[in-house]
Amino acid sequence: MLAKEFQQRFVDIGVSLINNAYADSYKVEDDQVSLKLENGAVLKADILVLGIGLNPNVELAEAAGLEVGNGVIADKYLQTSNKHIYAAGDVLNYPDVIIGRNRFEHEEQAEYSGKVAGRNMTGAEEVYNHGAPLSYTDVLDISIEGVGEMSRNRDDAIIEEVAGGYIVYYLFKGKPSGILTYNVKVDMDKAREILVNPPKTLDELTGILKPI
Ligand SMILES: Cc1cc2nc3c(=O)[nH]c(=O)nc-3n(C[C@H](O)[C@H](O)[C@H](O)COP(=O)(O)OP(=O)(O)OC[C@H]3O[C@@H](n4cnc5c(N)ncnc54)[C@H](O)[C@@H]3O)c2cc1C
Structure with missing residues (x-):
């Protein structure tokens, strides 16, 4: 119900929504972008915005020998597999007190986990219990x-x-x-x-x- 209302608000201001469609490829010709969909349809536009998600950047952690999975694996103190290194923010994979082990990409999570990691680096031994980031x-x-x-x-x-x-x-x-x-x-x-x-x-x- 809410999803429909949300979509309708965009339709009301003249946005065409194409659901359940996957992009296949795009090319630029004469200052115009052509986007080909998997179903063969071609859309032409002046601007193409790619919103395709992200992967955590774990190469540095890997090179340092840390345990990585979906992000850098840390415990409830945000301590990684090397006890001298802590993780925080988008790259952090930790046992959330509400949701369980997870990785989040939210500003609030980056702020809170950064503070706790910082305090723990100076010996606070604080459990990260700000569960389920906003x-x-x-x-x-x-x-x-x-x-x-x-x-x-x-x-x-x-x-x-x-x-x-x-x-x-x-x-x-x-x-x-x-x-x-x-x-x-x-x-x-x-x-x-x-x-x-x-x-x-x-x-x-x-x-x-x-x-x-
Ligand atoms: C388009 C977009 C919209 C978003 N909207 C929202 C929103 O509405 N609400 C919300 O809560 N969150 C939103 N987010 C997510 C939010 O921005 C992130 O959760 C937050 O910025 C994560 O902070 P961070 O410090 O963990 O990582 P980042 O802000 O990504 O900072 C990581 C830094 O590390 C640097 N770095 C990476 N690798 C290395 C290396 N090897 N050596 C040195 N430096 C390195 C990077 O250059 C970067 O400066 C959005 C993100 C994007 C991209």
């Missing part, structure tokens, strides 16, 4: 925030309408695994608390988070 985006006049697991590992969702916006509770094995807000501002630390200590029944989920 992701956010603002597009058109839509503001979205989320914590937890919102894309994979979910089998249902509860949508609560609040103050003209929505709160979505993603569920995995009957428990909230992620919380997303759509055009409503709530205390996201409280949302994190719900993921750590969910109410006994799903009926009690809605109404906990209040608009601020």
Whole structure:
């Protein structure tokens, strides 16, 4: 429902969306870009923006002999397989207290993990427990925030309408695994608390988070 509304906002301002299409190749001719799709269709444009994701840059860590996988593997203190080297930010793969071992690409994660890694380098021995980093985006006049697991590992969702916006509770094995807000501002630390200590029944989920 929200995905449809989100897409419609773009359609309303004249954007054509082509879903379930994969790019095959592109070429530039006479200052025009031609993008060929896998289904054979060719799209012509003045500008092509490639949004194709990223891979963590682990070569330096590998060369230093650190354990790498999806990013640089670290423990709950953000200490890598070499106890003198710590990892933080996008490259960090660590055991998140809410989601489990994972790697995130979010500004908030980079900030918090950087601070903890820094403190631990000076002997703090602090467990990194800022679980489920906040992701956010603002597009058109839509503001979205989320914590937890919102894309994979979910089998249902509860949508609560609040103050003209929505709160979505993603569920995995009957428990909230992620919380997303759509055009409503709530205390996201409280949302994190719900993921750590969910109410006994799903009926009690809605109404906990209040608009601020
Ligand atoms: C287009 C885009 C949009 C984004 N939007 C959002 C958003 O809306 N919300 C959000 O929360 N996050 C967003 N992010 C993610 C956010 O920018 C990152 O999570 C954050 O910048 C990660 O910080 P970092 O310090 O770990 O890595 P980076 O900011 O990538 O910094 C790593 C630095 O290390 C340097 N480096 C790499 N290899 C070496 C080497 N061998 N030697 C020396 N230096 C090296 C790089 O040049 C770089 O300066 C976005 C990212 C992109 C690309």
